[in-house]
Every structure is written in C-alpha cells, then in structure tokens.
Amino acid sequence: xxxxxxxxxxxxxxxxxIARAFAASxxxxxxxxxxxxxxxxxxxxxxxxxxxxxxxxxxxxNERMVAAALQxxxxxxxLVNNAGIAGPTVPVDEVPPxxxxxxxxxxxxAAFDVTRLSIPALKQSTAGVVIVMSSxxxxxxxxxxxxxxxxxxxxxxxxxTLAMELGPFGIRANAILPGTVAGDRIQRVFEGRAxxxxxSIDEVRDASMRNQSLQTLVDPKDIASLAVFLASDAGKSxxxxxxxxxxxxxxx
Ligand SMILES: NC(=O)c1ccc[n+]([C@@H]2O[C@H](COP(=O)([O-])OP(=O)(O)OC[C@H]3O[C@@H](n4cnc5c(N)ncnc54)[C@H](O)[C@@H]3O)[C@@H](O)[C@H]2O)c1
Numbered sequence: 563x564x565x566x567x568x569x570x571x572x573x574x575x576x577x578x579x580i581a582r583a584f585a586a587s588x589x590x591x592x593x594x595x596x597x598x599x600x601x602x603x604x605x606x607x608x609x610x611x612x613x614x615x616x617x618x619x620x621x622x623x624n625e626r627m628v629a630a631a632l633q634x635x636x637x638x639x640x641l642v643n644n645a646g647i648a649g650p651t652v653p654v655d656e657v658p659p660x661x662x663x664x665x666x667x668x669x670x671x672a673a674f675d676v677t678r679l680s681i682p683a684l685k686q687s688t689a690g691v692v693i694v695m696s697s698x699x700x701x702x703x704x705x706x707x708x709x710x711x712x713x714x715x716x717x718x719x720x721x722x723t724l725a726m727e728l729g730p731f732g733i734r735a736n737a738i739l740p741g742t743v744a745g746d747r748i749q750r751v752f753e754g755r756a757x758x759x760x761x762s763i764d765e766v767r768d769a770s771m772r773n774q775s776l777q778t779l780v781d782p783k784d785i786a787s788l789a790v791f792l793a794s795d796a797g798k799s800x801x802x803x804x805x806x807x808x809x810x811x812x813x814x
Pocket of ligand 1: 570571572573574575576577594595596597600616617618619644645646647648668695696697698739740741742743744745746747748
C-alpha cells in the first residue's frame with residue numbers, strides 16, 4: 563500500500579519539495595498551508611496532492627485540518643512537521659513579546675498539536691514515522707534570533723522524547739536540521755542581518771559561507787530526499803536522531 567503522508571506548511575519552500583518528493587515516490591500526500599494561492603499553485607502543479615488551508619498556530623484549525631487529512635488519506639503513515647517562521651532579527655531585549663509568542667506557536671506548539679492529534683492514526687500504521695523540521699539553529703546559539711533558536715532546540719527535545727515514547731508502537735521520530743537553504747527565505751534572513759549590522763547583503767552572505775566546510779547553499783531537494791529516506795524501510799533503524807544537512811556549518 564502507498565505511504566500516506568501529511569506535510570504541514572507544504573505549499574512552498576522546503577515543504578513543497580518534500581510533498582513533491584513523497585508524491586514522486588508513489589505516496590498519497592496531503593498538504594496544509596496558510597497561503598491559499600500557494601496551495602492552488604501546488605495542486606495545479608501536482609494534481610494528485612490533497613490540500614486544505616490551515617494556520618497551524620490556531621489549535622482549532624489544527625483539529626479540523628488533521629481530521630480532514632486523515633479522512634482524505636484514509637489513515638496516516640508519515641507526519642512531516644515542517645511549519646516554521648523566522649521571527650524577528652533583533653537582540654533579545656528588543657524582541658516584541660507578541661512576536662516571541664507567535665514564533666513559539668508556529669514553530670513549537672503547532673508541532674505538538676499536529677503530532678498529538680496524529681498519534682492515534684500513526685499507531686494504526688504498520689510503520690509510523692514523524693519527521694520534525696528543526697534547523698542548524700537547533701544546534702548552535704544564534705545571536706539576534708533568540709525565538710527561532712529556542713524553538714528549534716525545543717523541537718530536538720520534542721523529537722527525542724517522541725522517539726522514546728512511540729518506539730514501542732513501532733513509530734520512529736527524527737529531526738532534520740537544515741543549514742542555509744537556497745530559496746526566498748534565506749534572502750530575507752540575509753536582509754535582516756545586513757540591516758542590523760550595517761553590512762551589505764553580499765558581505766553577510768560571504769560571512770555565512772565562511773562558516774561552512776562546503777561553501778554553498780543547501781538544495782531543498784536534498785532535504786526532501788532525506789525526508790523520503792528517513793520515512794522509508796531503508797531508514798527503519800534510525801530514530802531519535804537530530805540529522806544535520808547543512809554543508810557542515812561550524813557556527814551560525
Ligand atoms: N530555508 C532555510 O534556510 C531553513 C533552514 C533551516 C530550517 N528551515 C526550516 O524549514 C521549514 C520550512 O522552511 P522554508 O524556508 O521552506 O519556509 P518558507 O518561509 O518558505 O515557508 C514555507 C511555508 O510555510 C507557510 N506558513 C507560514 N506560516 C504558516 C502558518 N502559520 N500555518 C501554516 N503554514 C504557514 C507559508 O505560507 C509557506 O508556504 C521551517 O520550519 C524552517 O524553520 C528552513
């Protein structure tokens with residue numbers, strides 16, 4: 563039987579690559595996202611993918627979304643908690659408390675909610691898998707991005723605990739920690755750093771690349787391939803891990 567896969571925030575960026583890669587592997591895929599236009603574009607591109615609009619920071623929306631996903635998929639084998647926002651790029655004492663709350667809701671609490679609601683269905687699967695999108699910011703301190711780093715470290719603890727609790731039910735849980743990924747978001751991150759430091763965007767980008775062994779951006783397709791591998795039978799001995807895919811970042 564095909565794998566049944568739910569990807570949060572999968573209408574663009576890394577999530578879209580993950581959704582497409584699972585679909586290409588023969589899986590049945592359901593995607594939620596806050597952006598309706600991006601969801602419509604995804605369906606035009608990949609007509610077999612099921613979608614619904616959902617703001618994962620809203621508990622009631624998650625309840626409706628997970629129910630819709632389980633119905634459309636007819637169960638669940640793979641949950642990909644991909645949703646995450648960058649939050650502000652400012653020193654910790656200048657972080658607006660409401661923005662802190664928003665980052666915690668989207669990055670951390672949503673993963674808790676969507677996972678909590680999915681566990682009964684994953685327990686019915688013969689090979690349940692949870693994938694959590696952390697970040698290199700879940701492995702290093704990240705000056706001026708405290709909300710992001712705190713939530714991405716939190717997701718590693720979340721994942722390791724899930725692996726221990728759910729292992730006895732045959733469910734594996736792993737976190738993926740991407741580095742500097744090619745795409746729209748990294749441009750916004752570099753702009754934020756440039757504004758704060760007074761440097762040009764090119765200088766900020768060069769400085770970021772100097773912190774890596776492989777001085778290039780990560781291809782989002784490689785992250786999608788890692789997710790498909792982790793969810794496959796070939797990944798059946800891997801659980802409770804925080805897997806970096808970051809061209810060997812030494813520090814952020
Ligand atoms: N891009 C990177 O360099 C990078 C690096 C490390 C980790 N990550 C992580 O990977 C994940 C995906 O990152 P990305 O760069 O593809 O993101 P992105 O900024 O491109 O956004 C991906 C999608 O998230 C959706 N989204 C935003 N808020 C939402 C909400 N409240 N509810 C539902 N959907 C919402 C957007 O509409 C968009 O379609 C995130 O968890 C991010 O923290 C990204």
